[in-house]
Amino acid sequence: MMRSNLLKGGAVAALLALGLGVQAAAPVKRAVELPPPADIAYELNAQQRGFGLKGEALIAWRGGDGKYNVNVEARVPLIGKLTEYRSHGVIDNFGLAPDEFYEKRYRKDPTTTVFDRDSNTITFTDAKEPYVMKGGEQDRASVTWQLASVARAAGEAKFKPGSEWSFIVAGRRDAEPWTFKVMKREKIQTGMGELDTLLVTRQPRGEGKTEGVDIWLAPGQEWYPVKIRFRDDDREAIEQTVTKITKK
Template structure:
């Protein structure tokens, strides 16, 4: 660097700073895992939650569908007295990496809806709520699709999905994205639609110095690896915990 002309050095530094500020700095591509998508279904959950200091109970519906035209995921969570506290939708195609989102929208309690576009012709992820962007390298997921991508990965390689194993994804939310590591904690008994069932507990904990959502998922091999329980925990202590009550099979489209 010491022999680089000063003007060129300043230009290089400015370009690097702009690249980092825009969120477009290249990150390592996530691993390419085999996938086997669970059958389409509509899943009903009972919920308990804390939102903005309020303790709430309610219900959630998760609609999971896929076919020759791609996939769609819809999540609607409602609580007694306050109504809808979370609404998410992810839609896109299926490629060699598994789920390939095209658009993700999310609306949280008392906040406006925001969207993320996976611009595949331009190979860019773009955010409505920020000016960040990320390159599409393959395998990137959003907050809704990553649950089903993880289920599809586990379903394709159940012998490798064991306690202590780690599974890596790049996941985007409303404003940005970052690498997520899911760690398989072990098998646990949880309540399912027909009584107790054995499920793999998987957790995602953000780094201590990062702001991000903690996510715990319990996947049940005896129920097509569907998520029988989920818990979303935010930095401020707000959470939503969902327990599966009913599964309705849906024909593939």
């Protein structure tokens, strides 16, 4: 029962991949400053229909020399690996420019989303129709690091409470706009002690919805995402909080 509840709706996948969105976004060329390469370990906590489950997540981020690579994994004892995401690509005038996004969920076949810049299209394993790229498109693994890279370049003077940052994000079968709003400055407790952060939230998809994503970026820790929380429409939540950052 705990397994089926945890995996219902792909909740962990939505957390690590940062969910879906529907707000409008237009291609915007932005300055980016990539965070230093690092392995980031997290404690994973899930509340699913009254059950509390714990696990761990690891994000391996590499960026430099005009390229980037990010790998994301989540594990829970007795179940094993729940999700795996891989994204790699280059850096262009819009920031991170994915070439390929790989996704593997527990008990599901893997999917691959390909960004073909020769034909200017995105193709999906789970969809027949391609998406025509306009520029600046991200995938579910790269968008967190695009956000962090934009924040580092903008600095706290511009990346401040009240500001909004929009991106087109591709998943397994389509691409759509996500808009993030910087909510407030906040001190949070982590496995690394108390950290000063900026809370960035992707709002629910529509009126009456409670689904959303909260990301805490830490300016004093290279703007790494030190905490992420996914909230679904059943008022359940999955949260990952940093325990260790190892720069590479």
